Amino acid sequence: MLLPRHRAMTLFRSLPLTLLLGSAAPALANLDSAQEEPDRVTPIINELETDESVEEVEQSTLRGEPVAPPEIGTLTTGPAERTAAELTTPGSQSPADLAANPVAQIPDESLAIVMEALPSPQPAAPLSLLGSEVLPGSSARLAWSPGIQIPGLSQPTPVLAVNGIHAGPTLCLTGAIHGDELNGIEIVRRTIYDLDPEELSGRVIGVPIVNLPGFQQGSRYLPDRRDLNRHFPGSPDGSLADRIAHSLFENVIRQCDMLVDIHTxxxxxxxxxxxxxxxxNPDVATFTQGFDRMAVVHSSGSSGMLRSAAVAAGIVAVTLEAGESHRIQEHQIEAGVNSLTSLMEKQGMTSRMFVWGEPEPVYYDSDWIRAQHGGILFSEVDLGAHVSEGEVLGYVADPITNAQYPIRAHSNGRVIGMAVDQVVMAGFAAYHIGTEAEIPAE
Structure with a gap:
């Protein structure tokens, strides 16, 4: 008999985003669901983007000694699955198998005693959210309205909630705080609809489209041209952005124990x-250890950002970067969903066959390299490339004079961010080079 595996998402991946914008029913509605060497660092290349400004990252400083890179897991599916007999037959397991599956090392006659000694999961309580109650073992689509629209034309923002059958932490997922960031919407949708409340310990609350007006207009900003992610925790009497931020923070975010704010x-x-x-922040540093295949860039954050306001309120929070704006990028979406799956496994919210792999790097030191001349940028390196000090990363060409100006790496490192080829002006941040943290000897 095969061990539990990650369930297929074919049905729900085919659902259009417009379903998320329909009338949000406060009544309950089922959401059908379709270490090996810890000091080794082998990052995986994917094209993703950042929400935070260049200056915010450059101005972040690390205090004290860096912590070790996180232990990262890989979800086992398909051919990697093994039968229960293979896992329990003496002599059929490698040392890596035994480390990943310690229960399989226990003799059959002792296994029942060990299982009886484990604490029994506690039953969950109803989740009170946005004026509705989500019972244990159920899911619902709720409605959040910040109260800033014309009442007769008001359109509430859908909020998806899954309350597990067992007690556990509350994880909140937010997408499209900037209305042109599409990948986060899809990451939240797939993650939520892949959950089975009968197998979940804790709650997951997802707001796929926070900035609904911006999303409808294909704009990063709110109708008043403000950046919503600079106004948290907000104010009930402030600007339009302040009021939206305050409503979201008080009505949804304060319900969270953990927050992943997804951006492009x-x-x-x-x-x-x-x-x-x-x-x-030690709690945040520990939290990052649950994300599979995600490098970590130290950034203190700035006042007004959702994750900064959440941490200040005692909620463990990170920003997850996932692709370019105005695009749906399947590879980046899959990376985001996988990392959230591993996070829930790490937090004890779900129990799926998961094998812990090699850690990803923590980039405490990073440097944005800027163009010194205006023109058209042409890159010579790919995202994720390892580069050496002095290596040419690209060049800026003057389309009129044909002058070409090389852009060189300032240090050894890896390209963790870069601009796409485009017209640039002098001072434009073109390449983000990360230097892996040096782990103190134990």
């Missing part, structure tokens, strides 16, 4: 899959 990039830049996290 702006200004035509793309990044390696990564988390932005304040690694000076």
């Amino acid at each position: 990039g702006s200004l035509k830049r793309t990044n390696l899959p990564q988390l932005r996290a304040d690694m000076n």
Whole structure:
């Protein structure tokens, strides 16, 4: 008999985004679901972007000694699955198998005793959210309205909630705080609809489209041209952005124990899959250890950002970067969904066959290399490339004079972010080079 595996998502991946914008029913509605060497660092290349400005990352400083890179897991599916007999037959397991599946080392006659000694999961309580109650073992589509629209034309924002059958932490997922960031919407949707409340410990609350007006207009900003991610935790009497931020924070975010705020990039830049996290905060640093195949870039964050406001309120929070704006990118979406799956496994919210793999790097030191001349940028390196000090990363060409100006790496490192080829002006941040943290000897 095969061990439990990640369930197929074919049905729900085919659902259009417009379903998320329909009338949000406050009544309950079922959401059908379709270490090996810890010091080795082998990042995986994917094209993802950042929400935070260049200056915010450059100004982040690390205090004290860096922590070790996170232990990262890989979800086992398909041919990698093994039968229960293979896992329990003496002599059929490698040392890596035994490390990944310690229960299989226990003799059959002792297994029942061990299982009886484990604490029994506690039953969940109803989830009170946005004026509705989500019972244990159920899911619902709720409605959040910040109260800033014309009442007769008001359109509530859908909020998806899954309350597990067992007690556990509350994980919140937010997407499209910037309305042109499409990948985060799809990451939240797939993650939520892949959950079975009968197998979940804790709650998952997802707001796929926070900035609904911006999403409908294909704009990063709110109708008043403000960046919503600079106004948290907000104010009930402030600007339009302040009021929306306050409503979301008080009505949804304060329900969270953990928050993953999902973004894509702006200004035509793309990044390696990564988390932005304040690694000076021990709880946040530990939290990053649950994300599979995600490099971590130390960023303290700035006042007004959702993750900064959440951490200040005692909620463990990170920013997850996932692709370019205005695009749906399947590879980046899959990376985001996988990392959230591993996070829930790490937090004890789900129990799926999961094999822990090699850690990803923590980039405490990073440097944006800027163009010194205006013109058209042509890159010579790919995202994720390892580069050496002095290596040519690309060049800027003057389309009139034919002058060409090389852009060189300032240090050894890896390209964790870069601008797509485009017209640039002098001072434009073109390449983001990360240097892996040096782990103190134990």
